[in-house]
Amino acid sequence: MLEVILLEDEPVLLKELGRFLDSLGYAPLCLSSVAAFTQMFDARRHRLAVIDIGLPDGSGLALIRRLRQTGEALGIVVYSARSTAYDRIAGLEAGADHYLGKGCDLDELAATLAALERRLALQPLPALDAAPAQPAPWQLELGPAMLHVAGAPLAARVALSPQDSAVLHCLMLRSGATVSRRDIVQALGADYDDYDQRRLDSQMHRLRQRVEDATGCLLPVRTVRGSGFVFYEPAQVR
Incomplete structure (x- = not known):
C-alpha cells in the first residue's frame, strides 16, 4: 500500500x-x-x-x-x-x-x-526492517459468528450478525484478492440484478465502524472502485 x-x-x-x-x-x-x-x-x-x-x-x-x-x-x-x-x-x-x-x-x-x-508513477515501497511473519491476527469464527482481532487495544473480538458474517466469510476466504460485488451479494443470498448496491455500501460502513468502536482497530477492507472489496491483511476462517 x-x-x-x-x-x-x-x-x-x-x-x-x-x-x-x-x-x-x-x-x-x-x-x-x-x-x-x-x-x-x-x-x-x-x-x-x-x-x-x-x-x-x-x-x-x-x-x-x-x-x-x-x-x-x-x-x-x-x-x-x-x-x-x-x-x-x-x-x-x-x-x-x-x-x-x-x-x-x-x-x-x-x-x-x-x-x-x-x-x-508511484508504486508501494517494500516494508523497511520487516518483522518476522506472525500468525494472522484476523480470524473469523463461524459458529457462533465472531471476529477475533489479536492485539486489539480494546475488546479482542466482535460478535457478528449473519449478514456481516457472510460478507466477511466471502472476503476473508480470499484475503489479498478483490472479491466482486456480485460474489458478495450472492453470498448474502440475494439476487444481484435486483439488489440495491447502496445497501452493501451501508453495510460495509456500519461493519467498519462497529469493528473500530469495539476493538480500536481499523477493519482491513478496501473498496476497489468499480469492482468490489478486498480484505488486505492475512486472515483465517475457522
Missing part, C-alpha cells in the same frame, strides 16, 4: 479522513501539528501528503515551501477550509500539486490522489 501522511488539527476530521484513506487502500499516518509532521515524515515511505493550512504551531504553506526547497518530490494536496481564489493561488505557488476546499466531496479527494499516483 502507498503510505500517505495526513496533517489535520481537527480531531474528528482527522479520524474521518484517516478512515477514508484507509478504505481507499492507503496506509495513512495521521498527524495534527507541523512539529509532528517534521518529526515523522520519511521521504522513503511517504509518497503522498494531504496538508491543512491553519495549524496550531505553524503554517501549512510554510511547511510545503520547506518541503519543496529541500527537493522533496512527494505529491501534495492541500485540504483546507480556506478556499478563496487567493488562498488557492497561494497554495499552488507554495508548491502544492492540488488545492481542495474542505467542502468538497471526499470522492474528489480520492480522484485527486489517484491522479497524482498516475502522474508521479
Whole structure:
C-alpha cells in the first residue's frame, strides 16, 4: 500500500479522513501539528501528503515551501477550509500539486490522489526492517459468528450478525484478492440484478465502524472502485 501522511488539527476530521484513506487502500499516518509532521515524515515511505493550512504551531504553506526547497518530490494536496481564489493561488505557488476546499466531496479527494499516483508513477515501497511473519491476527469464527482481532487495544473480538458474517466469510476466504460485488451479494443470498448496491455500501460502513468502536482497530477492507472489496491483511476462517 502507498503510505500517505495526513496533517489535520481537527480531531474528528482527522479520524474521518484517516478512515477514508484507509478504505481507499492507503496506509495513512495521521498527524495534527507541523512539529509532528517534521518529526515523522520519511521521504522513503511517504509518497503522498494531504496538508491543512491553519495549524496550531505553524503554517501549512510554510511547511510545503520547506518541503519543496529541500527537493522533496512527494505529491501534495492541500485540504483546507480556506478556499478563496487567493488562498488557492497561494497554495499552488507554495508548491502544492492540488488545492481542495474542505467542502468538497471526499470522492474528489480520492480522484485527486489517484491522479497524482498516475502522474508521479508511484508504486508501494517494500516494508523497511520487516518483522518476522506472525500468525494472522484476523480470524473469523463461524459458529457462533465472531471476529477475533489479536492485539486489539480494546475488546479482542466482535460478535457478528449473519449478514456481516457472510460478507466477511466471502472476503476473508480470499484475503489479498478483490472479491466482486456480485460474489458478495450472492453470498448474502440475494439476487444481484435486483439488489440495491447502496445497501452493501451501508453495510460495509456500519461493519467498519462497529469493528473500530469495539476493538480500536481499523477493519482491513478496501473498496476497489468499480469492482468490489478486498480484505488486505492475512486472515483465517475457522
